Amino acid sequence: MPEISLNVNGEKMSVDADPSTPLLWILREKLGLTGPKFSCGIAVCGACMVHVDGKTVPSCNTPVSEVLGTEITTIEGLSENGDHPVQKAWIEEQVPQCGYCQSGQIMRAAELLANKPNPNRQEIFDHMKRVLCRCATYYRIVKAIEKAAKDGES
Amino acid sequence: MSKEKKEKGTISRRGFLKAAGGVTFAVAAYALLPKIPFGEDAQASGDLVEQTVTAWVRIDTEGKVTIYNPAAEMGQGSMTALPLILAEEMDANWDDVVIEQSPIEPAIYGSVMFSNSRRMITVGSRAVSGYFDSLRTAGAQVRKMLVNSAAKEMGVPAGELSTEPGTVLHKSSGRKMTFGEIAGIMKVPETPPAVSPSELKDPKDFRLIGRVDIPRHDIPSKCDGSAKFAIDVRLPNMVYAVIARSPVHGAKPKLTNESVVGGMKGVIKTVALGHGVGVIAETIEDALAAKAAVKIDWSGGDSKGYNSQEWMWARKYASVASDPSKAGRAEENKGNADQALASASKKYSADFYNDHVVHAQMEPLNAVVSVAADGKSAEVWAGSQAPDGARTAAAAVLGFPRENVKFNQMYLGGGFGRRSTADYVEEAAELAKHVKRPLKLIWTREDDITYGMMRPASLQRMEAGLDASGKVTAWKHTIVGTGGGLMTSGADTQFYTFENQRIERRDIEHGIRTKHWRAVGHGPNKFAIETFVDEIAHGEKKDPYKFRRELMANFPRAIKVLDTAAEMSGWGKASPEGRAKGMAFAERSGSLCAGVVEISLEDYKIRVHKIWCALDAGIVVQPDNVKAQSEGSMLMALSTILHESITYKDGAVEQSNFDDYHLIRIDDTPELIDIKLIPSTEHPSGVGEAALPFMGGAVSNAVFALTGTRLRHMPFTRERVKATLEKSA
Numbered sequence: 001m002p003e004i005s006l007n008v009n010g011e012k013m014s015v016d017a018d019p020s021t022p023l024l025w026i027l028r029e030k031l032g033l034t035g036p037k038f039s040c041g042i043a044v045c046g047a048c049m050v051h052v053d054g055k056t057v058p059s060c061n062t063p064v065s066e067v068l069g070t071e072i073t074t075i076e077g078l079s080e081n082g083d084h085p086v087q088k089a090w091i092e093e094q095v096p097q098c099g100y101c102q103s104g105q106i107m108r109a110a111e112l113l114a115n116k117p118n119p120n121r122q123e124i125f126d127h128m129k130r131v132l133c134r135c136a137t138y139y140r141i142v143k144a145i146e147k148a149a150k151d152g153e154s
Numbered sequence: 155m156s157k158e159k160k161e162k163g164t165i166s167r168r169g170f171l172k173a174a175g176g177v178t179f180a181v182a183a184y185a186l187l188p189k190i191p192f193g194e195d196a197q198a199s200g201d202l203v204e205q206t207v208t209a210w211v212r213i214d215t216e217g218k219v220t221i222y223n224p225a226a227e228m229g230q231g232s233m234t235a236l237p238l239i240l241a242e243e244m245d246a247n248w249d250d251v252v253i254e255q256s257p258i259e260p261a262i263y264g265s266v267m268f269s270n271s272r273r274m275i276t277v278g279s280r281a282v283s284g285y286f287d288s289l290r291t292a293g294a295q296v297r298k299m300l301v302n303s304a305a306k307e308m309g310v311p312a313g314e315l316s317t318e319p320g321t322v323l324h325k326s327s328g329r330k331m332t333f334g335e336i337a338g339i340m341k342v343p344e345t346p347p348a349v350s351p352s353e354l355k356d357p358k359d360f361r362l363i364g365r366v367d368i369p370r371h372d373i374p375s376k377c378d379g380s381a382k383f384a385i386d387v388r389l390p391n392m393v394y395a396v397i398a399r400s401p402v403h404g405a406k407p408k409l410t411n412e413s414v415v416g417g418m419k420g421v422i423k424t425v426a427l428g429h430g431v432g433v434i435a436e437t438i439e440d441a442l443a444a445k446a447a448v449k450i451d452w453s454g455g456d457s458k459g460y461n462s463q464e465w466m467w468a469r470k471y472a473s474v475a476s477d478p479s480k481a482g483r484a485e486e487n488k489g490n491a492d493q494a495l496a497s498a499s500k501k502y503s504a505d506f507y508n509d510h511v512v513h514a515q516m517e518p519l520n521a522v523v524s525v526a527a528d529g530k531s532a533e534v535w536a537g538s539q540a541p542d543g544a545r546t547a548a549a550a551v552l553g554f555p556r557e558n559v560k561f562n563q564m565y566l567g568g569g570f571g572r573r574s575t576a577d578y579v580e581e582a583a584e585l586a587k588h589v590k591r592p593l594k595l596i597w598t599r600e601d602d603i604t605y606g607m608m609r610p611a612s613l614q615r616m617e618a619g620l621d622a623s624g625k626v627t628a629w630k631h632t633i634v635g636t637g638g639g640l641m642t643s644g645a646d647t648q649f650y651t652f653e654n655q656r657i658e659r660r661d662i663e664h665g666i667r668t669k670h671w672r673a674v675g676h677g678p679n680k681f682a683i684e685t686f687v688d689e690i691a692h693g694e695k696k697d698p699y700k701f702r703r704e705l706m707a708n709f710p711r712a713i714k715v716l717d718t719a720a721e722m723s724g725w726g727k728a729s730p731e732g733r734a735k736g737m738a739f740a741e742r743s744g745s746l747c748a749g750v751v752e753i754s755l756e757d758y759k760i761r762v763h764k765i766w767c768a769l770d771a772g773i774v775v776q777p778d779n780v781k782a783q784s785e786g787s788m789l790m791a792l793s794t795i796l797h798e799s800i801t802y803k804d805g806a807v808e809q810s811n812f813d814d815y816h817l818i819r820i821d822d823t824p825e826l827i828d829i830k831l832i833p834s835t836e837h838p839s840g841v842g843e844a845a846l847p848f849m850g851g852a853v854s855n856a857v858f859a860l861t862g863t864r865l866r867h868m869p870f871t872r873e874r875v876k877a878t879l880e881k882s883a
Contacts, residue, residue: 021439035380074379076378091377094369098515098517099567100517
């Protein structure tokens with residue numbers, strides 16, 4: 001099997017894998033980065049979201065061959081100590097319940113605020129609609145994003 | 155043989171109790187136990203019959219207090235709430251508390267919830283209510299032991315001592331000892347002191363219970379990817395397994411291309427199972443590729459021929475409800491409802507339907523099983539609502555005595571009732587027998603949905619009779635569907651009084667798998683009841699709020715909840731143009747909940763703008779978490795009200811993933827969810843489901859208020875709303 005080199009969370013990593021393997025399995029099962037989650041496998045739920053060159057990508061159906069030479073960031077690499085403004089707001093608003101989708105939610109929210117520091121409700125909905133939460137923590141997700149946005153202003 | 159002796163050796167309990175550097179308290183979970191066996195002497199004394207011990211607390215000499223959490227943590231917050239109850243009565247400093255998952259030992263950590271047997275099972279919103287008294291008592295016992303030891307050390311009567319968080323004080327001399335200091339010198343008594351209920355704190359003196367600023371223990375790890383679910387477990391040399399499952403429940407498989415699949419990259423083995431074919435491979439991607447390639451001939455099937463929508467739309471359920479020869483099981487039979495109906499001066503009747511829904515917890519079912527090299531013991535990693543049952547089940551499959559299986563309870567990526575069955579753990583154990591390597595079984599989302607266990611689809615036929623004064627004298631509720639007792643929870647009207655009442659269940663066996671789904675039958679039943687109540691109120695030209703108030707006249711606690719919701723929502727005041735309000739009331743797991751929603755229609759799509767909710771759950775241990783649970787319950791309810799529908803065609807589920815089984819997404823979030831918790835000193839009741847059941851009625855009643863048309867079949871998708879409104883126009 002070919003050796004594949006990846007840049008994940010600022011580190012060069014290499015794995016033996018078929019180039020068609022979904023990035024998610026490489027991250028989770030080969031590299032031990034289990035923050036991104038498997039849930040639907042067809043890129044409709046968003047639990048597997050990671051940043052590829054700053055953009056959220058559903059890693060569950062992205063072949064690893066498509067991300068060669070890119071900068072991949074998982075929830076584990078979003079911040080040094082779990083203190084990205086979105087993570088802080090998530091804790092302050094006590095967003096997660098079961099928590100399984102929350103890496104995907106946080107990665108998606110971080111992307112939103114990076115591009116739109118002050119989103120309105122509709123913009124939050126439009127962007128975050130991509131990630132499912134079965135515990136339906138949406139009300140707090142909205143509040144946490146608004147909080148992170150507000151904290152970012154001051 | 156005593157339970158203790160049977161359990162002996164199953165955990166290194168003696169080692170656990172004797173852990174170095176501090177003291178462990180083995181305290182009774184139940185106040186009435188006269189003597190608590192402890193340590194070697196008690197073990198040897200032979201008088202352990204029927205005695206049970208709980209080992210809940212460790213204090214080290216630094217003052218760190220470790221409290222063991224016995225409940226599954228699936229997002230409901232029990233992992234924080236339960237230790238907090240114990241810490242409250244022992245007067246621990248919360249900052250010193252470390253929470254750890256307890257071992258899966260029901261004899262120690264089980265709760266008596268259903269019968270006399272102790273079980274570790276987290277269901278029915280019962281964790282806090284089920285453990286509340288015993289954890290308070292245990293905490294008070296620990297406190298008493300600390301105080302007694304400090305008294306001895308200081309040479310003062312224990313009665314002169316008091317506690318502040320983490321400290322025992324002798325006020326008159328100003329001397330004090332921290333819990334850590336006491337732990338360094340104390341000898342834990344063989345028999346913990348008795349604590350009577352009167353020695354427990356007055357709720358007004360609570361320092362931890364009821365605080366809004368104590369965050370949940372598990373949340374930080376769920377914000378940085380470090381929280382570990384079973385699916386995250388990786389072991390050296392681990393293999394991966396998936397199962398191709400029968401599309402029709404009960405169909406038997408015959409793999410017809412075993413040699414092809416067996417020769418695929420990475421495939422180690424295919425395993426014939428009763429309900430499918432397991433594929434074990436070196437990697438998960440290899441296992442999935444092999445699963446996609448299997449060719450199976452299926453034969454038979456219990457659910458063959460079941461077409462769910464025919465039973466609904468072709469009115470097959472309705473014909474069963476109408477057929478006197480199909481009379482079923484009476485769940486309630488008070489007075490004579492039929493006679494009262496016959497003699498009523500005015501009658502109402504209506505049929506309500508709900509489609510099947512499935513749990514669809516975000517973490518697909520999975521388990522890791524590792525059989526020891528000597529083939530005599532095993533370790534299991536799973537997230538289970540019933541871990542002791544799952545442990546026993548795994549042991550049975552592996553052919554080991556129960557004590558040879560160690561069960562590692564992990565975070566649950568959603569439970570909702572699905573994870574109280576051990577099928578996924580049994581499957582992993584079965585497959586692990588075929589390889590001498592650790593094995594991780596993962597269900598795909600397609601497995602989860604097509605091989606799901608459903609909330610029953612049902613018909614609710616509601617009939618009421620009123621006397622000349624407008625009083626409801628007859629109430630008849632007939633439930634038709636598959637799923638037996640799962641269909642009936644919540645059909646009783648605990649807070650509405652009817653002289654003559656009959657609740658009847660008519661079972662139709664469709665051969666599918668059904669299961670408890672968050673709030674069980676309360677979702678469908680309260681939807682029917684609360685919509686019907688609204689319907690009668692409008693028929694009688696009464697305000698639905700006032701009408702409910704009349705029905706619950708005997709229950710001041712319920713009235714208070716209803717009044718609160720009405721007041722919060724400004725009931726009676728007109729909504730903005732294009733919007734309308736609907737109200738409903740529902741009780742669940744001992745908690746009382748009333749809510750009002752304000753909705754509008756956008757091209758036939760229901761949009762919920764605001765929800766006001768009043769909840770009486772007795773003493774609330776963690777108010778912010780109760781609000782979080784309520785918000786989640788309401789929106790999960792809304793998901794089933796607006797979107798979710800599992801349908802069967804010839805016995806097979808027609809949906810397979812989140813692209814065709816639609817869950818609520820963030821854009822259905824209301825602009826306001828306002829929740830008020832009614833202050834109370836009553837025993838805590840359940841909060842994990844309490845705010846779910848009222849939603850169906852509230853939404854359908856609001857749609858009626860807006861349009862004058864009743865919606866009677868959940869979910870109220872855009873297409874159904876359009877069809878219903880156009881038909882009534």
